[in-house]
Amino acid sequence: xxxxxxxxxxxxxxxxxxxxxxxxxxxxxxxxxxxxxxxxxxxxxxxxxxxxxxxxxxxxxxxxxxxxxxxxxxxxxxxxxxxxxxxxxxxxxxxxxxxxxxxxxxxxxxxxxxxxxxxxxxxxxxxxxxxxxxxxxxxxxxxxxxx
Numbered sequence: 164x165x166x167x168x169x170x171x172x173x174x175x176x177x178x179x180x181x182x183x184x185x186x187x188x189x190x191x192x193x194x195x196x197x198x199x200x201x202x203x204x205x206x207x208x209x210x211x212x213x214x215x216x217x218x219x220x221x222x223x224x225x226x227x228x229x230x231x232x233x234x235x236x237x238x239x240x241x242x243x244x245x246x247x248x249x250x251x252x253x254x255x256x257x258x259x260x261x262x263x264x265x266x267x268x269x270x271x272x273x274x275x276x277x278x279x280x281x282x283x284x285x286x287x288x289x290x291x292x293x294x295x296x297x298x299x300x301x302x303x304x305x306x307x308x309x310x
Contacts, residue, residue: 167249168237170197176230177257181223182215183208185240185249193223194235202235215252225256 171193173179183191183206192202205223215221228234240249 164242165240165247165249166237167240168199168235171234171236171253173228173230173232173234175255175257176228177255178225179228180225180254180256181206181236182252182254183221183238183249184212184215184217184252185238186211186213186246187241187243189238189240189249191223191251192235192237192239193226197233197235199235199237202237215250 181191181193183189185208187210189208190204191206193205194200194202205226206221208218208221212218212221236251238249238251240247
């Protein structure tokens with residue numbers, strides 16, 4: 164399971180809609196301000212979805228947002244096996260541009276700089292049983308950990 168969080172600082176006042184896609188399942192949460200405690204689940208993907216528009220659940224309702232206001236956003240992703248990723252897209256509706264003006268810009272990709280923190284995790288393995296009942300001769304135990 165992964166969790167990515169941050170603040171969306173709204174660049175324009177108006178109606179916004181957000182989309183999520185992932186490999187495998189994911190959830191998108193948005194708060195009405197910068198307080199994570201107020202976040203609500205607004206969109207999700209129940210399985211691997213390579214496109215933003217495969218199901219209605221992958222997009223939020225249109226929401227009014229104010230220029231300069233900070234909104235807490237969080238995306239979680241759950242991987243079954245194989246590759247793992249999660250993507251979030253934003254769409255702004257209150258614009259003078261027409262679809263003819265922006266046809267090539269629909270779902271364009273923007274480069275966003277991010278940083279992350281990796282937390283080291285300690286694990287303890289305890290083996291139990293009666294270790295004196297038999298003599299261990301050339302016995303090998305193999306433990307494999309997956310993250």
